[in-house]
Amino acid sequence: MVSKQEIQSKIRQTVEMVRRTNPIAGSITNSVTINFVANAQLAVGGSAAMVYLPDEAEFLAKAGGAMYVNMGTLLPIYEETLPYAAKVLHETGKPWVLDPVAVGIGSLRTQILQQFKEYKPTIIRGNASEIIALAGLWGLDGGTDESNVRGVDSTDSVSAAKTAAIALAKWTGGAVAVSGETDLITDGSIMAVSYGGSHFMEKITGAGCSLGGVVAVYATATSPFIAALTASALYNLAGKRAELKVDGPGSFQVQFLDELYKAKAEEIAGNSFDMEEV
Numbered sequence: 001m002v003s004k005q006e007i008q009s010k011i012r013q014t015v016e017m018v019r020r021t022n023p024i025a026g027s028i029t030n031s032v033t034i035n036f037v038a039n040a041q042l043a044v045g046g047s048a049a050m051v052y053l054p055d056e057a058e059f060l061a062k063a064g065g066a067m068y069v070n071m072g073t074l075l076p077i078y079e080e081t082l083p084y085a086a087k088v089l090h091e092t093g094k095p096w097v098l099d100p101v102a103v104g105i106g107s108l109r110t111q112i113l114q115q116f117k118e119y120k121p122t123i124i125r126g127n128a129s130e131i132i133a134l135a136g137l138w139g140l141d142g143g144t145d146e147s148n149v150r151g152v153d154s155t156d157s158v159s160a161a162k163t164a165a166i167a168l169a170k171w172t173g174g175a176v177a178v179s180g181e182t183d184l185i186t187d188g189s190i191m192a193v194s195y196g197g198s199h200f201m202e203k204i205t206g207a208g209c210s211l212g213g214v215v216a217v218y219a220t221a222t223s224p225f226i227a228a229l230t231a232s233a234l235y236n237l238a239g240k241r242a243e244l245k246v247d248g249p250g251s252f253q254v255q256f257l258d259e260l261y262k263a264k265a266e267e268i269a270g271n272s273f274d275m276e277e278v
């Protein structure tokens with residue numbers, strides 16, 4: 001297995017490369033947290049661009065270094081935009097991050113997510129309930145049809161999603177990041193657990209979405225597994241630091257963006273994580 005030192009060195013290089021090169025990662029994302037996603041992408045050194053229409057998604061898929069696709073608030077146009085964008089991303093070999101927000105709600109969401117199975121998202125990022133439900137929808141190990149998806153928030157523990165995460169990563173050949181009190185990141189052969197964060201992250205909307213957007217920024221510069229681990233480590237570090245300086249969710253959100261911006265590559269690489277073979 002690759003050593004922890006090698007992983008930390010790759011995390012450092014990824015953070016520095018992004019800050020040096022200002023890479024663009026386009027997004028198709030929900031209307032609730034779109035602004036926070038863009039701000040988080042800028043805070044870590046990336047460049048953000050949000051689109052809704054099929055031809056604009058194609059443009060960004062080709063012009064950017066990676067793309068973020070979030071299913072949060074579907075609109076009729078997404079029936080066209082999302083499968084088309086996924087097809088272009090798959091055919092051009094561009095890394096893309098899927099956030100299957102609220103999988104299980106409504107027929108359009110289910111239909112689009114089913115189509116995504118063949119387009120193999122490079123990184124799947126979601127909370128535990130979403131990861132379990134997506135594996136269920138795709139007929140993979142660890143998934144269940146009767147998942148506890150109740151909306152956009154998780155009702156499952158991160159450890160309950162371990163089998164589903166590994167199965168999804170094996171299917172796509174990419175990486176899967178399951179978020180929660182601790183975060184689990186796997187490429188199907190290695191599993192990392194990243195520690196930190198804050199309870200305030202459950203009291204603001206967009207912690208998960210913006211994490212996905214930042215994973216996409218890092219995916220422009222490194223492998224799917226390192227991109228997901230780097231973003232998770234940064235979020236856990238920034239969340240921990242922001243919590244110490246605020247007294248509620250409103251000020252937390254502002255402070256959190258500042259901590260994303262201020263964290264040094266060395267500190268992100270040094271944030272606590274464990275690793276094992278699976």
Ligand SMILES: Nc1ncnc2c1ncn2[C@@H]1O[C@H](COP(=O)(O)OP(=O)(O)O)[C@@H](O)[C@H]1O
Pocket residue numbers: 126127128152153154179180181182183196197198199201202206207208209211232235236239
């Ligand atoms: N109770 C918690 N303690 C520490 N960090 C948390 C907690 N809940 C969520 N986080 C962090 O918030 C971010 C978003 O995770 P999560 O809330 O699971 O996503 P989503 O918003 O998609 O449900 C991740 O970085 C995760 O580590």
Ligand SMILES: Cc1ncsc1CCOP(=O)(O)O
Pocket residue numbers: 030032033072073101152204205206207208209210
């Ligand atoms: C509240 C809500 N409703 C539809 S999308 C969305 C945002 C979810 O954001 P996150 O998953 O990052 O909490």
Ligand SMILES: [Mg+2]
Pocket residue numbers: 101126127152208209
């Ligand atoms: Mg979410």
